[in-house]
Amino acid sequence: MKQRRMISNVLCHVLLAVLGFIWVLPIFYVILTAFREETGSYKSYIFPKGYTLDNFINLINTSNSMIDFKRWFLNTLIIAIFSTIIAAFFTICVAYCMSRLRFRLRKPFMNLAMILGMFPGFMSMIAVYYILKGLGFLETGLLKQVALVLVYSGGAGLGFYIAKGFLDTIPKAIDEAAYIDGATKWQTLIHITLPLSKPIITYTLLTAFMGPWVDYIFAKVIMGSDNQYYTIAIGLWTMLQKEYIETYYTQFYAGCVLISIPISILFVLTQKYYVEGVSGAVKG
Amino acid sequence: METKNKKPGAAAPVLRAVLPNTAHPSQVIRESDAISKLSFFIFGLGNLLNRQIGRGLILLAIEVGYIAYMAAFGVAAMGNFFTLGTTLQEEVWSDELGIFVYTDGDNSMLCMLYGVITIVLTVVVIAVAYMSMKSAYCTQKRKERGMHIPTFRDDLRSLLEENIHGLLMAFPSVGILAFTIVPLVFMILIAFTSYDRDHQPPGNLFDWVGLSNFAQLFSGGSKLAATFWPVLGWTLIWAVCATFSNFILGMLLALLINRKGTRIKGFWRFVFVLSIAVPQFVTLLSMSTIFNANGPVNVMLRAIGLIGATESVPFFTDATTAKITIIGINMWIGIPYTMLSTTGILQNIPVELYEAARIDGARPPTIFRKITLPYMMFVMTPTLITSFTGNINNFNVIYLLTGGGPDSLDYYFAGKTDLLITWLYRLTITQKDYNLGSVIGIMTFIVLAITSLLTYHQTGAYKDEGAFQ
Numbered sequence: 001m002k003q004r005r006m007i008s009n010v011l012c013h014v015l016l017a018v019l020g021f022i023w024v025l026p027i028f029y030v031i032l033t034a035f036r037e038e039t040g041s042y043k044s045y046i047f048p049k050g051y052t053l054d055n056f057i058n059l060i061n062t063s064n065s066m067i068d069f070k071r072w073f074l075n076t077l078i079i080a081i082f083s084t085i086i087a088a089f090f091t092i093c094v095a096y097c098m099s100r101l102r103f104r105l106r107k108p109f110m111n112l113a114m115i116l117g118m119f120p121g122f123m124s125m126i127a128v129y130y131i132l133k134g135l136g137f138l139e140t141g142l143l144k145q146v147a148l149v150l151v152y153s154g155g156a157g158l159g160f161y162i163a164k165g166f167l168d169t170i171p172k173a174i175d176e177a178a179y180i181d182g183a184t185k186w187q188t189l190i191h192i193t194l195p196l197s198k199p200i201i202t203y204t205l206l207t208a209f210m211g212p213w214v215d216y217i218f219a220k221v222i223m224g225s226d227n228q229y230y231t232i233a234i235g236l237w238t239m240l241q242k243e244y245i246e247t248y249y250t251q252f253y254a255g256c257v258l259i260s261i262p263i264s265i266l267f268v269l270t271q272k273y274y275v276e277g278v279s280g281a282v283k284g
Numbered sequence: 285m286e287t288k289n290k291k292p293g294a295a296a297p298v299l300r301a302v303l304p305n306t307a308h309p310s311q312v313i314r315e316s317d318a319i320s321k322l323s324f325f326i327f328g329l330g331n332l333l334n335r336q337i338g339r340g341l342i343l344l345a346i347e348v349g350y351i352a353y354m355a356a357f358g359v360a361a362m363g364n365f366f367t368l369g370t371t372l373q374e375e376v377w378s379d380e381l382g383i384f385v386y387t388d389g390d391n392s393m394l395c396m397l398y399g400v401i402t403i404v405l406t407v408v409v410i411a412v413a414y415m416s417m418k419s420a421y422c423t424q425k426r427k428e429r430g431m432h433i434p435t436f437r438d439d440l441r442s443l444l445e446e447n448i449h450g451l452l453m454a455f456p457s458v459g460i461l462a463f464t465i466v467p468l469v470f471m472i473l474i475a476f477t478s479y480d481r482d483h484q485p486p487g488n489l490f491d492w493v494g495l496s497n498f499a500q501l502f503s504g505g506s507k508l509a510a511t512f513w514p515v516l517g518w519t520l521i522w523a524v525c526a527t528f529s530n531f532i533l534g535m536l537l538a539l540l541i542n543r544k545g546t547r548i549k550g551f552w553r554f555v556f557v558l559s560i561a562v563p564q565f566v567t568l569l570s571m572s573t574i575f576n577a578n579g580p581v582n583v584m585l586r587a588i589g590l591i592g593a594t595e596s597v598p599f600f601t602d603a604t605t606a607k608i609t610i611i612g613i614n615m616w617i618g619i620p621y622t623m624l625s626t627t628g629i630l631q632n633i634p635v636e637l638y639e640a641a642r643i644d645g646a647r648p649p650t651i652f653r654k655i656t657l658p659y660m661m662f663v664m665t666p667t668l669i670t671s672f673t674g675n676i677n678n679f680n681v682i683y684l685l686t687g688g689g690p691d692s693l694d695y696y697f698a699g700k701t702d703l704l705i706t707w708l709y710r711l712t713i714t715q716k717d718y719n720l721g722s723v724i725g726i727m728t729f730i731v732l733a734i735t736s737l738l739t740y741h742q743t744g745a746y747k748d749e750g751a752f753q
């Protein structure tokens with residue numbers, strides 16, 4: 001019996017090791033290539049002949065009209081900051097109304113949100129593109145960035161589910177106690193509900209902030225071939241295109257490593273607040 | 285049974301039923317007097333007559349603004365909406381400039397867009413008209429009952445109290461209207477027009493064609509139909525494979541890590557979670573190079589002699605292999621997610637259930653089938669549905685890995701690994717066949733709606749909310 005358990009334990013660890021190896025390998029390759037000395041794209045060997053930091057330095061110093069990592073980074077940062085503010089505000093407002101208030105249009109609104117969620121987001125994207133074009137938003141690169149902020153944050157009110165789920169866990173009795181003490185609903189929201197909702201507000205902010213960093217399609221459609229105004233995701237994608245891949249292959253990986261670090265930190269933070277968020281506001 | 289002590293809040297519903305602003309629409313229409321009814325046409329009339337100047341003026345201003353808009357622009361826009369433009373852009377010789385110049389023709393796209401905007405505005409204004417009537421009705425009722433008629437200041441204060449939802453929902457709703465609803469209505473309407481690559485505004489006009497785009501999609505012989513069904517089939521296969529492979533394997537991985545005998549659990553978890561931290565597009569883009577014909581995987585296979593020195597496995601260039609590769613890569617991305625989210629749930633399964641099963645002599649596979657799996661299904665079904673619909677619309681994985689390729693000549697501008705959503709992208713962005721793209725979008729919606737409705741009603745979480753409580 002003991003022997004059998006030993007064998008199954010060993011087997012499990014071997015299996016885990018093999019799987020772990022498969023999962024780490026691609027990441028390992030990305031990091032290796034980011035430090036690879038030889039330029040050019042595909043090589044007939046895995047381990048680089050030499051290691052260097054030049055890929056990172058060149059990536060940051062390159063700033064021509066086609067490839068400009070620093071600029072892309074700033075573009076994404078600015079777009080992310082603005083769209084986060086608007087999107088998080090919208091989401092929390094709607095989530096609060098859906099969770100804490102009862103009014104006639106509440107149920108219809110929730111059904112509408114569910115139906116709208118079933119249309120491919122990309123479908124309305126094309127129309128948004130033409131609406132923005134018709135309104136003259138796509139004339140200059142700067143306006144395109146404004147347009148992108150609007151696109152990322154405009155419909156944010158529909159993504160209220162997780163925040164609503166969180167607010168549902170705050171006991172109604174707390175609100176009622178505040179009403180009895182003479183607080184208005186506004187005061188209750190500002191002084192009671194929002195302070196209790198810190199984890200979910202942080203979660204909403206972080207997810208909204210990460211959106212522009214990892215979105216490819218909306219940015220591509222809006223920006224077209226305006227390389228200067230690209231965000232990180234489409235910028236990196238551009239570096240793998242036929243014209244650039246030979247020159248920028250290793251720098252692409254350097255960019256991947258650079259961008260993964262802040263996003264993974266943000267991701268770990270979101271997970272932390274997500275867990276706090278779904279486990280409820282007021283611990284019993 | 286004795287009645288319990290009444291809570292202090294219990295009196296509130298009774299009081300609210302008396303207040304006129306909670307009246308049902310039919311009641312509002314039935315009980316309104318002449319002035320209130322007239323307020324539907326002259327906004328704010330009932331309020332203005334009762335010295336609610338602020339509220340009345342705002343309502344009136346909305347109506348005046350709408351009429352001005354309609355007179356200056358809206359009526360013409362509606363006319364154009366039905367014709368979608370009549371004058372074609374023309375090339376005319378200009379003696380003055382000595383070159384050919386283009387005259388301004390109608391732009392069908394803009395005609396349609398302005399038409400949709402006008403219709404949406406009209407719907408909003410009709411809603412305001414009802415609000416005006418209801419507002420007048422409330423004042424009328426309050427007057428009849430000798431109640432206090434709210435001043436403008438009271439109205440403003442009510443925005444922080446009983447009407448706080450109006451204040452909070454206003455901006456998000458405008459955002460949703462402008463960036464989701466108007467665009468969607470616009471795109472759905474495009475499905476009923478001839479807006480394809482041969483009818484591109486501003487050089488050309490397009491027109492309403494009724495259901496002919498849908499007919500084309502469903503008629504047996506057309507190339508479009510020959511593309512749609514296989515693409516739909518692959519979309520569904522992909523969604524099922526991607527969702528369930530991630531779910532089941534991720535759960536097994538979580539069980540493997542959490543079993544009693546496993547050492548250094550934290551380390552194993554970290555190894556797998558590491559891949560989540562890398563942004564998805566970075567993973568996808570690097571995977572597309574890793575599995576390239578000359579990428580490291582092929583290099584490795586050559587090195588260990590599984591394939592010849594010049595051969596390469598067609599990971600992305602052969603239809604069947606590409607499909608398997610994509611599902612495999614998706615597993616690499618998705619399994620750690622499931623592992624992470626199921627770990628917590630697995631730890632929540634009551635230990636007594638397991639102990640009871642073990643005492644009854646159940647072996648591990650039976651315990652998994654009878655306890656773990658049902659429990660997981662109960663908790664995870666909503667997540668499963670969301671990830672299923674998410675996979676149907678999984679643009680990134682397909683587009684960044686294969687771009688839909690390998691392309692097929694039998695298909696209408698689609699590749700063998702194209703999903704409906706990436707095909708939609710090609711049809712619109714690359715091919716400019718907006719009408720067909722829109723039809724595909726509507727079909728995707730129908731597929732999603734049917735699957736979510738069917739599955740949601742079958743789930744334990746829906747039927748029996750307290751099964752495991």
